[in-house]
Amino acid sequence: MSNIHQFSSKDAIQAKASRWISAMDRGLSAQERQQFQRWVKENKAHQDAVFELAQLWDELSVLNELSSLFPNKHGINKPARKTTHFSIAASIFAALLIASFMFIGIEHWPSAPHEQAKYSKIYRTKVGEQATFVLPDSTIVQLNTNSLLEVAYTKSRRQLILTRGEGRFNVAKDAARPFTVMAGDKSFTALGTVFNVQRNAASDLELVVTEGKVMITDPSVAVNADDFVQLQNASNDTAKVKNINASIVISGEKAVIKESITKPITRLTQDDVQRDLAWQQGMLIFNGEPLSDALQEVSRYTATRFELADPRLASLKVAGVFKAGDIVGLLDSLRLNLAIEHERLGEHIVSLKQSDHG
Template identity: 70%
Template sequence: MSNIHQFSSKETIQAEASEWISAIDRGLSNEEQKQLNEWVIRSKAHQETLFTLAKLWDEMGVLNELSSLFPDKHTQLNKPSPWFGLAIAASFIAVLLLGYVVLTHSSSWPSSYADETKFSKIYRTKVGEQATYLLPDNTIVQLNTNTKLEVAYTAERRQLILSRGEGRFNVAKDASRPFTVAAGDKSFTALGTVFNVQRNSASDLELVVTEGKVMIADPSVQVYAKDFTKLKSAVDSSDSVRALQANIVLSGEKALIKESITNPIKPLSIDDVQRDLAWQHGMIIFNGEPLSEALHEISRYTATRFELVDPELRELKVAGVFKAGDIAGLLDTLHANLAIEHQRMGEHIVSLRLGKKS
């Protein structure tokens, strides 16, 4: 790890603190508690940010857990937060916004089950835009930057086509109508689940399952209610799965499809899942990727493209948390941490080179 350049900024600390709050909420392992202790004592800014966010979190379990982990902070946690009123106001505004979304989209929703079975719609996000949609069956779809998703519901199936981009699917249970997302050369059928699909090209795809399990198959495979019960209890070695030449991906696992071939399924750590799904919180996390790969990922969220003048910059390994689309913040961080200078070559092109050594 010594050759990985770690970036630090206020946004990075806030993002890391948010991840710890989320981890505390679900429950820390002994190893994670040790790591949290080390993180907290590393910087006063870490402590202050963690406890400030904890007081805004709406789960008392987080506050109680922090009180037990850091008894000297107990009194601080019990003091009314100066942000408490603003947090309530923000929640109230969120409810109003949700009501607005419901009202503005309700005209396109089915008014009966008969209408719902004929539901179809196309959802799009622009470059740098993210959006969340509630489908008629209460499935929640969150779309990342530059994404196009086609939805078609019938009486027997819920079929979606991810033409480009990335989406997270929190699928409403309905055993009578299987839920399938087709993307490029593969289809992903939910078997009671929450999952994320990223389409890099028709033959290069990524699947992360965070709840339940998903079956990867050829797009020509049609899953109906009569197949669903059998598949829901299936594993990779099941005859029904082998007959379809399919793969089963479980919660906490990731599948990479390269050139239309599904690579061996691999388990993910909690950190891996948080990194892969950081986009859902408007963030991008790197942990030792080459700078060229990091810049390619950042370019998904903006029209800006990067040119690396010095070849050695391509393999420079970086780690840190960035706000998606914040090019100015990225360039400032690269300059402050790695002495990388930039020059704008046009409205959407930035040239990067190593700064002169003093």
């Protein structure tokens, strides 16, 4: 008899629980419901892990499923409030989850292979909201404020469309199914990686790679499994990359696309990365950006809009760390550091002007 308990660590239990939670999100079959109930009853730690992870999940369908399976469990029929703490907790859990996947060699998704191959769903966040999702292949996606992501998996490829907003993609390795995020008029194909895509407009995009590398192409370029294998060790000097007019961006680099043109790729310092990706911890970091740019970034997280009474204010430099969506904190900082006063012209409009004593 095999040693069936050899991987019953906390990380292994959490990893298993995350796959069951995702399965509930897409809908359990009758057989899966029975398998899930057996697994939960094996150990109280299994049940605790499921209910703990469910509080971080974005879909009410999960909590409703748990309520029907375990009607006596208190506190599972109410969605958890969206707070920065949950975003941080989800990010930490995601890191633990990836480590446990690598360590224990978890088996495939609970459903049959032919069911796993075909998966489609739309994920979204509201203005000011951030959420973390685990996809069926164990890829982890973190969406920023006001984002819309369409996911479509087939047997031969994993294709996602970022219709608006920003997302961080921690991609599960699968050489047989390339992973591509389409945003505007560009495609970003992961070559074993963690990366961040921000869509400002159809022709204005930003890519930051924090692990591995990503290939930027036009959407018309389809990368199949054979291409993926050949491109694993590719660089911008590789003939195949040049032939398809692609760009390779590696860990610690940033690509900015303006009006559909990919600008020269830049190398980022650790501070640059922290500033660009601060949203993943619910924060915004400014280090000398013009006030107009800072206000535009702040507006992504709230319904509030800003008007400058004097156009010259637009070029003032802003520095500081702010909680995303904290308008009061921002206005206090502007008053104390730049002598900029504010006046509310309506529920969602704030006028900024230089103080008479500034």
